[in-house]
Amino acid sequence: MSTANKPLRFISEFVRHPVATAAIAPSSRHLASAMCEGIDFTAVRTIFEFGPGTGVFTHAVLERLKAAGTTEFRYTALELNERMAAELREKTPRADVRHANALDIESICTREQLPPVDLVVSGLGWPSLPGHVRDGILEQTARVLRPGAEFRTFGYHVGLLFPGAWKFRAKCRELFSIFEISPVTWRNLPPAFVYRCVK
Ligand SMILES: C[S@@+](CC[C@H](N)C(=O)[O-])C[C@H]1O[C@@H](n2cnc3c(N)ncnc32)[C@H](O)[C@@H]1O
Secondary structure, eight states: OOTTOHHHHHHHHHHHSHHHHOOSSOOOHHHHHHHHTTOOTTSOOEEEEEOOTTTHHHHHHHHHHHHTTOOSOEEEEEESOHHHHHHHHHHOTTSEEEEOOGGGHHHHHHHTTOOOEEEEEEOOOGGGSOHHHHHHHHHHHHHHEEEEEEEEEEEEGGGGGSHHHHHHHHHHHHHOSEEEEOOOBOSSSSOEEEEEEEO
């Protein structure tokens, strides 16, 4: 399928893997902007993304790195869906897109002797993840980030109907020194807010 057909790719992957995909449409550019708001892109070198899907956040971050004049960076995107990972890898040579689980982040950092991570951006659907996966990813993220570095992620407004969303919030409050929730981005399907977590 052509990469121009992102919504169709999303829907077909949602039908095949509804729990992992956790969305019927890719995030909007408005949500991608909110995800990037306030980040100092001159100061980030080691970056991870979880669940890039069709790459809306990947491209938003890469554009901002370019605009900030940051050319020396390492961008590693971990995507569980093999087809999505392969398509994004093909069209995004500046990112190291891997068919991998976000739960692999700590072992990747250790094995590849990476410096403490400067930024983690996540597109995972937290309410639908099993509790041990959600907590494991959050705990590893908090360990690999350098002190003062940010973890950005989002939640659907409607996701608050699910207990997993509240457990996600409680775990973030436990692990990060700052935990902030943005106003709702209404121009997204479904509307969503951004979580800003600082180690
Ligand atoms: C809600 S979609 C978001 C996609 C994209 N970031 C966006 O905002 O349009 C969640 C994505 O996370 C991926 N995913 C789910 N569980 C994952 C995991 N444990 N590790 C890596 N990717 C995962 C899914 O395959 C899907 O592409």
